[in-house]
Amino acid sequence: MTQVQLFVTCLVDSFFPKTGQAIVDIFSHLGISVDFAREQTCCGQPQFNAGLRKDARAIAEHTIKVFENTTGDIVTPSGSCAHMFRHNYLELFEGDSLWHPRAKSLAARTFEFTEYLVDKLGVTDLGATWDGVLTYHPSCHTLRGINVDRQPRALLANVRGATLVDLPHAEECCGFGGIMSVEHPELSAEWLKRKISNLEASQSPTLVVTDAGCLMHIAGGLNRQKKQQRVIHIAEVLRNV
Amino acid sequence: MTNNLRTRIRQSIEDQTLQTALDNNAERRLNGRAAAFQSIPDWRERRQRAHAIRADVIEHLDEYLAQFIAKNEGNGVIVHRAKDSAEAINIILDISKSLPLRTLSTQRGKDKTLVPLSPVFRGRDLRGEKVLIAKSKSMVSEEIELNHALEKEGIRVVETDLGEYIVQMRHERPSHIITPAAHLKKEQVAELFHEKLGIPYTTDIPTLTATARKVLREVFLTADIGFSGVNFGVAESGTTCIVTNEGNGRMVTTIPPVHIALMGMERLVPNLEDLSLMLSLLPRSATGQKLTVYTQLLNKPLPDQTRHLIILDNGRTRLKNSPLKESLYCIRCGACLNACPVFRELSGHAYIGKDKSIAPYPGPIGSVISPGLLGENFVHLAQASSLCGACKDVCPVDIDLPKLLTRVRAGESPAVDDRQLTTDGAGLTWTTRFGLQMYTRIATHPKLFAASQKFAALTMTLFSPRSQWIRLPAFTGWGYSKDFPRFAGKTFRQRMENGELGVGNRGIENRDSETFQSSNSPTSKPSHLEQFSQELTALGGHVTLTKNPTQSIIEFLNMRGIKKIMLEPNTLDESLLREANIEFTNTPDDQTPVGATNAICGLADTGSVLEADGALHASLLPEIHIAVLKSSDILPSLPDAMKFVKDKNAAVFITGPSRTADIEMTLTIGVHGPKEIHVFVVE
Numbered sequence: 052m053t054q055v056q057l058f059v060t061c062l063v064d065s066f067f068p069k070t071g072q073a074i075v076d077i078f079s080h081l082g083i084s085v086d087f088a089r090e091q092t093c094c095g096q097p098q099f100n101a102g103l104r105k106d107a108r109a110i111a112e113h114t115i116k117v118f119e120n121t122t123g124d125i126v127t128p129s130g131s132c133a134h135m136f137r138h139n140y141l142e143l144f145e146g147d148s149l150w151h152p153r154a155k156s157l158a159a160r161t162f163e164f165t166e167y168l169v170d171k172l173g174v175t176d177l178g179a180t181w182d183g184v185l186t187y188h189p190s191c192h193t194l195r196g197i198n199v200d201r202q203p204r205a206l207l208a209n210v211r212g213a214t215l216v217d218l219p220h221a222e223e224c225c226g227f228g229g230i231m232s233v234e235h236p237e238l239s240a241e242w243l244k245r246k247i248s249n250l251e252a253s254q255s256p257t258l259v260v261t262d263a264g265c266l267m268h269i270a271g272g273l274n275r276q277k278k279q280q281r282v283i284h285i286a287e288v289l290r291n292v
Numbered sequence: 293m294t295n296n297l298r299t300r301i302r303q304s305i306e307d308q309t310l311q312t313a314l315d316n317n318a319e320r321r322l323n324g325r326a327a328a329f330q331s332i333p334d335w336r337e338r339r340q341r342a343h344a345i346r347a348d349v350i351e352h353l354d355e356y357l358a359q360f361i362a363k364n365e366g367n368g369v370i371v372h373r374a375k376d377s378a379e380a381i382n383i384i385l386d387i388s389k390s391l392p393l394r395t396l397s398t399q400r401g402k403d404k405t406l407v408p409l410s411p412v413f414r415g416r417d418l419r420g421e422k423v424l425i426a427k428s429k430s431m432v433s434e435e436i437e438l439n440h441a442l443e444k445e446g447i448r449v450v451e452t453d454l455g456e457y458i459v460q461m462r463h464e465r466p467s468h469i470i471t472p473a474a475h476l477k478k479e480q481v482a483e484l485f486h487e488k489l490g491i492p493y494t495t496d497i498p499t500l501t502a503t504a505r506k507v508l509r510e511v512f513l514t515a516d517i518g519f520s521g522v523n524f525g526v527a528e529s530g531t532t533c534i535v536t537n538e539g540n541g542r543m544v545t546t547i548p549p550v551h552i553a554l555m556g557m558e559r560l561v562p563n564l565e566d567l568s569l570m571l572s573l574l575p576r577s578a579t580g581q582k583l584t585v586y587t588q589l590l591n592k593p594l595p596d597q598t599r600h601l602i603i604l605d606n607g608r609t610r611l612k613n614s615p616l617k618e619s620l621y622c623i624r625c626g627a628c629l630n631a632c633p634v635f636r637e638l639s640g641h642a643y644i645g646k647d648k649s650i651a652p653y654p655g656p657i658g659s660v661i662s663p664g665l666l667g668e669n670f671v672h673l674a675q676a677s678s679l680c681g682a683c684k685d686v687c688p689v690d691i692d693l694p695k696l697l698t699r700v701r702a703g704e705s706p707a708v709d710d711r712q713l714t715t716d717g718a719g720l721t722w723t724t725r726f727g728l729q730m731y732t733r734i735a736t737h738p739k740l741f742a743a744s745q746k747f748a749a750l751t752m753t754l755f756s757p758r759s760q761w762i763r764l765p766a767f768t769g770w771g772y773s774k775d776f777p778r779f780a781g782k783t784f785r786q787r788m789e790n791g792e793l794g795v796g797n798r799g800i801e802n803r804d805s806e807t808f809q810s811s812n813s814p815t816s817k818p819s820h821l822e823q824f825s826q827e828l829t830a831l832g833g834h835v836t837l838t839k840n841p842t843q844s845i846i847e848f849l850n851m852r853g854i855k856k857i858m859l860e861p862n863t864l865d866e867s868l869l870r871e872a873n874i875e876f877t878n879t880p881d882d883q884t885p886v887g888a889t890n891a892i893c894g895l896a897d898t899g900s901v902l903e904a905d906g907a908l909h910a911s912l913l914p915e916i917h918i919a920v921l922k923s924s925d926i927l928p929s930l931p932d933a934m935k936f937v938k939d940k941n942a943a944v945f946i947t948g949p950s951r952t953a954d955i956e957m958t959l960t961i962g963v964h965g966p967k968e969i970h971v972f973v974v975e
């Protein structure tokens with residue numbers, strides 16, 4: 052039986068455990084067992100993006116050690132954490148003869164969730180159903196960081212009953228940017244406003260994302276503005292039979 | 293420091309006029325860019341090649357520079373090297389001071405025929421007024437704050453790019469490296485022209501442009517020095533490439549007796565072939581054009597002209613030896629500014645240093661090289677980014693800007709002086725730094741991590757017992773515009789540990805994964821002539837097929853009631869012209885309405901014609917340019933024509949009539965160069 056390692060990410064773990072649950076369900080149905088390395092915490096992206104490399108390295112070393120003791124591909128429901136493993140860890144350990152090779156083998160095992168389904172397993176139809184309209188927001192690091200776009204779109208296209216509509220200016224950042232949303236709240240607020248008005252223009256009540264960071268950010272903005280639309284991680288759509 | 297920046301950001305966001313202008317700029321430029329890239333389906337490979345070329349140049353910069361300098365000296369160009377802005381400014385001051393005093397009789401040779409001389413010109417000479425420099429756009433000159441330094445020394449500097457001219461009159465810095473007045477509405481320009489140039493208030497953009505043409509024409513004709521930047525230097529041939537749409541770049545390099553070109557030392561490509569590749573990417577990225585209207589290639593000074601080339605370091609060597617090296621690959625197209633959501637809220641004026649001075653280079657590339665070249669003062673700019681990667685996506689030389697931004701944040705920009713802070717987390721507020729460091733401790737201790745989750749969940753439930761969301765105060769940053777989710781009652785790991793993650797029953801259908809292939813069906817290819825004609829017409833140029841060009845041109849002139857033309861020798865049948873009572877002259881002047889030249893070749897894919905040496909004035913000064921082109925001389929594309937450039941003093945690829953979009957991004961035809969271009973293609 053194939054086994055995957057789930058790197059669930061700190062956000063899903065702490066705030067959106069249902070997304071993690073959905074992933075476990077989907078994999079079980081595909082006959083794949085999910086292993087969860089308990090020592091995992093966070094990928095260190097907030098520190099890395101803020102420029103705190105020493106801190107980021109400490110977390111990266113921890114994460115590498117945790118997964119070195121496991122087997123199977125590492126799957127994560129976040130394009131930005133996949134990007135962190137695949138690109139930023141290598142940047143962090145550039146020229147480090149001890150850690151760079153270890154970071155490299157971690158990177159080679161890491162996949163974003165939809166990428167894993169489509170590219171590794173060849174699955175584009177999970178038999179999921181949805182009643183109503185959906186629109187998709189390609190998260191920056193999923194789209195441009197690891198070039199994953201057709202995979203989630205292909206999976207959504209096969210959801211029965213769902214009407215997919217385009218999100219205007221979909222490729223624009225929602226304004227999360229990790230620490231930027233705290234360091235530069237004014238900028239973040241403007242983009243969030245634009246994302247929400249584009250969501251309204253799409254007329255879809257539901258926005259699908261591949262990253263819990265965007266989920267938390269956009270949903271938090273919708274809640275503040277007392278809007279009815281909801282944001283959902285793609286795993287929860289795909290799990291819906 | 294971050295607070296100054298945040299205040300400035302807030303001001304920009306609240307300025308509705310500015311926001312509209314910036315949205316306009318971003319949208320038009322991005323759409324234009326996307327459309328232009330469709331005509332080069334192999335753009336991905338081109339971009340990788342361009343990256344490799346620039347990487348090679350920067351890696352072997354000393355060798356390429358030595359080659360470039362030697363070639364230029366052989367070509368009769370006076371080369372100077374400046375290690376910093378002070379040196380560059382001094383070189384320019386020295387050149388200005390040692391100018392031969394111009395009087396009517398000692399003007400350079402045939403320029404005596406640049407008559408009738410304007411009263412301004414006579415007066416100036418007789419009174420021995422200030423040295424006048426006509427300046428074409430140069431970001432490097434902004435970097436060294438040249439205008440300010442020259443004016444302090446009593447030199448008059450006039451910016452001649454329409455956008456630059458506008459911001460100079462407003463005593464502002466350019467807000468965009470390609471479109472300097474991108475932040476202004478036409479009403480503001482109208483007000484300015486009314487006030488400073490004394491014309492009746494009008495928001496009609498062609499009228500405003502025509503006014504600038506008239507005023508600046510005087511400047512070109514009377515300037516002592518023409519000053520320009522450099523887009524590319526070609527190491528192998530010593531060629532200097534300068535591109536402009538308005539024609540001011542041609543004016544300042546062709547008309548005044550002295551030309552000074554100022555270039556950053558990194559702006560090289562190995563050879564003309566590599567230059568063609570870069571030229572297929574630069575204008576597409578910058579303005580959505582297949583080729584800039586005037587793509588000039590300067591080898592030797594013109595007769596009676598002195599050319600100085602100043603090669604500036606100003607921190608570039610330091611940058612080259614730092615982790616920010618890749619930023620030197622930049623070709624200053626400005627695409628990353630247009631794509632950047634930060635720039636779109638800010639404009640170039642809000643990128644300010646700790647001392648509140650405006651950074652010379654804005655946008656994503658600016659937030660890397662402003663700190664990279666000028667130091668600590670600008671380091672915090674790199675924190676103002678979500679690292680969304682839109683910049684990298686559009687960069688024609690594929691610079692990994694998000695990576696470089698994180699390097700600046702990590703304190704890896706080179707130290708300019710001892711005051712440099714090379715700590716990581718550069719530009720971060722102390723609260724964020726403290727919070728993140730706490731989090732590091734937690735995230736490296738799994739037990740502490742799990743305990744903190746529980747603790748946080750509990751606390752937040754106390755604060756917000758009913759809602760899933762918590763309203764944090766605005767000062768926390770997050771609370772400024774959104775609510776924060778409550779920690780889950782039971783985290784994923786708890787559920788996992790309790791074995792709660794049950795498995796339902798569902799069948800999974802497995803279909804073949806879809807393939808996404810473009811279905812570009814090959815259509816029948818138009819001939820070179822057809823393509824040339826389509827492209828030029830689309831740009832507002834005119835193409836006439838003829839067996840007898842002189843006859844056709846005479847008909848055209850008669851139709852327009854034109855009796856006199858400036859003529860490049862051996863272009864037309866002169867006896868026929870005489871018979872038709874058309875007066876013609878070979879000496880450049882500013883009054884003749886038509887210039888007729890021979891085109892060396894045409895380019896099918898861009899609708900361009902190549903002109904050189906003897907044709908430079910006639911294709912520039914008059915309002916109408918007529919080019920005679922043999923249909924067999926229409927070549928497929930720019931690389932095919934580079935061979936003709938090598939042995940010329942100076943050459944220019946002309947792609948349509950002179951134009952600008954500097955006021956509200958509105959395309960306006962006819963700035964400094966001809967308003968009309970007519971190509972008579974001889975079958």
Ligand code: SF4
Nearest residue numbers: 622623625626628687
């Ligand atoms: S970094 Fe790239 S996109 Fe930005 S100005 Fe330079 S070349 Fe253009």
